[in-house]
Amino acid sequence: MRDFRDAKAMAQTLRESLTTKAVTISHSESFELVSRMLGVADWNTLSAMLHAERRDLAAPPEKLKTATTLYPAVPLRDLVPFPNATYPMFVGRESSFQALNQAFEGGREVALAVQREAGVDDPRFADVYEIGIVAQLLELEPLRDGTFRVLARGLRRVELRGFATESAAYWAEAVDVSEGVARNARDLIRSIYQRFQDYTAAHGILVPDLWLFFDQTRDAGQIADTIAARMKLPIKDKYELLATLDHMTRLERIEALLNLSQRPVSADYAATKRQALDHADRRRHQYATLEHLLLALTEDANASAVMRACDADLDKLRQSLVQYLDNELKHTVIETGRAEPTAAFKRVDQRAPFLAQELGYPEVTGVNALVALFAETRSPAARLLAEHGVSRGRVDKAIARGVG
Structure with a gap:
């Protein structure tokens, strides 16, 4: 089966086929048509991809460094970095800033270490996890509050053999780690691809040309890291993916994390969803909207506790919700039939299990649906919440206090 690397041959085949039907197109027109068929904006973009592919094939494999290397280091409180991803980092600690200075004066490589506890202000070796990454520093920007914004790109995993402060800067002793031999994971990748599409849609995560990336990337480990970097998970769960060196095992763990069935729906939230549909059916509305759902959430034990907080x-x-439903949705009244959830209703319901996963909830509750609703910024439901003082920030603080 042909892929984007066969673009020129495909363009020639297209021209020849059209010629037999008395249709003539130019070389450039055929290239543009093939680019669009492959989901790429234009031939210039596709040509750049072809050149990049050739460079990748021509590049010699990087040899594994078996000796311990000393790197300037930056400890991370709330970020787990992965190779092949670019990260903005905000640095405020003096020892981290001195380490960045050392890195910029040298080869611009820095070791990124994940802290076990975010509250530790001056971490030592026992305070960071064993697996980190070496990253390439791209730019450094001072901010008005005295901190710095750093842009870095992850290069490879390393095992930390030491971490300490020396000459006012953090330093780490690290050795490269082997991730094993890549194996054929086509079936597993195909399964993960669909689930990851659902995940990004539920979270509103924009991943340009996702299908093209999966189609052209043969490296199972790179695919696993690309997904892991974009998943919203507790630091400990995300670190476990970083520390899983075997490609297949990492993919299998990602598949398990993407599996919505791991978070059952609580009995209360199931009743809340039924109540939302009942609110629509009693009014003979054709669709059950987010406003029907929010009305039901005001009666949900967990979600209502958070809103009161x-x-x-x-x-x-x-009263505001009832007024909206009775007056603004008159045009959706039907004579017979049951209400169908709108696309926004379904998105919130799909997003809720992932949010439960992020918070460590054993099951999906009305609180997760309430938080998921804030992403639907154009909905009247989100507007009414804001008008009554319920914001995402205030809800997050209430959840952090254990409300709901």
């Missing part, structure tokens, strides 16, 4: 007057919020 945000100082919301739930009676007034219900």
